[in-house]
Amino acid sequence: MNGIHDLGGMQGFGPVESEANEPVFHDTWEGRVLALNRAMGYARLWNIDMSRAAIEKMPPDLYLTRSYYAKWLLRLEELLIERGLIDADELAAGHARAPGKPLPRKLAAAEVAKALTRGSFAREPSAPARFKVGERVRTRNMHPATHTRLPRYARGRVGTIECVRGCHVFPDTVAIGAGENPQWLYTLRFAGRELWGESADPSLTVSIEAFEPYLEAV
Amino acid sequence: MSHDHDHDHDHPHGSELSEMQLRVRALETVLTEKGYVDPAALDLIVEAYETRIGPHNGARAVAKAWVDPAFRRTLLADATAAVGSLGFTSRVGDHLVAVENTPKLHNMIVCTLCSCYPWEVLGLPPTWYKSAPYRSRAVIDPRGVLEDFGVSLPAETEIRVWDSTAETRFMVLPMRPPGTEGWSEEKLATLVTRDSMIGTGLAKRPGAAAP
Numbered sequence: 001m002n003g004i005h006d007l008g009g010m011q012g013f014g015p016v017e018s019e020a021n022e023p024v025f026h027d028t029w030e031g032r033v034l035a036l037n038r039a040m041g042y043a044r045l046w047n048i049d050m051s052r053a054a055i056e057k058m059p060p061d062l063y064l065t066r067s068y069y070a071k072w073l074l075r076l077e078e079l080l081i082e083r084g085l086i087d088a089d090e091l092a093a094g095h096a097r098a099p100g101k102p103l104p105r106k107l108a109a110a111e112v113a114k115a116l117t118r119g120s121f122a123r124e125p126s127a128p129a130r131f132k133v134g135e136r137v138r139t140r141n142m143h144p145a146t147h148t149r150l151p152r153y154a155r156g157r158v159g160t161i162e163c164v165r166g167c168h169v170f171p172d173t174v175a176i177g178a179g180e181n182p183q184w185l186y187t188l189r190f191a192g193r194e195l196w197g198e199s200a201d202p203s204l205t206v207s208i209e210a211f212e213p214y215l216e217a218v
Numbered sequence: 219m220s221h222d223h224d225h226d227h228d229h230p231h232g233s234e235l236s237e238m239q240l241r242v243r244a245l246e247t248v249l250t251e252k253g254y255v256d257p258a259a260l261d262l263i264v265e266a267y268e269t270r271i272g273p274h275n276g277a278r279a280v281a282k283a284w285v286d287p288a289f290r291r292t293l294l295a296d297a298t299a300a301v302g303s304l305g306f307t308s309r310v311g312d313h314l315v316a317v318e319n320t321p322k323l324h325n326m327i328v329c330t331l332c333s334c335y336p337w338e339v340l341g342l343p344p345t346w347y348k349s350a351p352y353r354s355r356a357v358i359d360p361r362g363v364l365e366d367f368g369v370s371l372p373a374e375t376e377i378r379v380w381d382s383t384a385e386t387r388f389m390v391l392p393m394r395p396p397g398t399e400g401w402s403e404e405k406l407a408t409l410v411t412r413d414s415m416i417g418t419g420l421a422k423r424p425g426a427a428a429p
Binding site: 040 | 239243247261266356376378384
């Protein structure tokens with residue numbers, strides 16, 4: 001969706017402000033929110049693209065003004081309520097009012113090390129890759145109302161295939177429960193001027209990781 | 219949330235964070251009582267990110283690449299395998315890519331759509347990496363972003379920005395600073411900053427770091 005999360009190329013947000021010796025968490029609740037998200041993600045009630053989509057659907061004013069982990073908290077509460085695993089009254093009371101539902105799997109302390117390893121998103125291809133390294137392709141001018149990983153600044157632009165990264169779970173379908181639908185993934189490189197016009201820095205190139213359905217032959 | 223709770227008035231960060239503490243505690247309590255989460259597992263996750271998983275892991279890989287040409291070649295060809303061979307607590311996923319800075323090319327990593335970041339080698343991303351200013355500007359004005367970090371590169375240096383729009387994760391192999399000939403891997407690793415592995419900084423010069 002053309003949501004507020006799709007920030008690439010926007011102007012007016014001001015300078016990047018880094019914090020010297022930034023702690024991993026600014027308060028203990030941030031660490032708990034991260035851990036709760038990881039533990040519930042492990043349960044396989046939703047996948048990573050569904051959880052990204054849940055953040056993207058947040059009202060723009062909340063998205064821009066809530067801190068990162070505050071958004072993770074809102075997202076987790078929403079996913080849990082939406083799927084009927086908890087209800088809003090329980091959250092308000094701070095206690096369960098009914099027993100939990102069975103989970104596909106539950107993260108035990110002994111499995112934490114394993115759970116912190118990133119999963120693999122590579123899948124067996126069902127067809128050969130359509131594009132080759134060095135080929136010029138155009139990204140589609142597409143505006144799905146659901147989750148996609150093709151940023152707006154890189155739509156309808158011509159770039160060069162730099163690398164074929166294998167065949168991967170397709171976020172656009174897996175995010176809406178329409179299956180993994182594995183697709184070839186490419187590193188697609190653009191000249192700065194193709195993205196930003198004549199005034200672009202001539203020394204700039206930008207690449208995205210582009211799934212094959214985002215691309216068409218030039 | 220309910221605003222009827224007693225606020226934790228002696229909390230050092232004020233009422234907003236106290237409210238967040240209460241709200242997160244409420245959620246954790248509900249999930250624990252329902253049998254969805256084990257608080258001991260949550261403790262271990264927090265501990266792992268606070269202690270073991272951080273940029274010191276990436277710094278080890280960079281320092282090794284600076285002294286060991288075979289490791290450098292493997293890192294650039296298959297970063298997952300190269301970093302995996304170092305035996306970190308949290309093994310890397312299978313889509314890690316290392317990109318090399320040279321005098322002619324400077325790489326910078328961003329995720330314009332969310333906050334994708336190579337957690338296994340760099341830990342959790344800093345707040346600025348997840349912020350709107352960085353995510354919006356990195357792809358259109360990376361030299362301006364570098365200025366915010368006090369870094370100025372020659373006009374002819376190619377700037378390559380990698381937008382992490384899939385599960386591929388990127389880390390930068392920064393240039394080895396001059397004046398470090400004969401240094402051990404351990405000593406070199408002290409020069410490798412987190413920002414130098416994101417591409418918003420350069421490795422420290424000798425003298426800027428404790429030997």
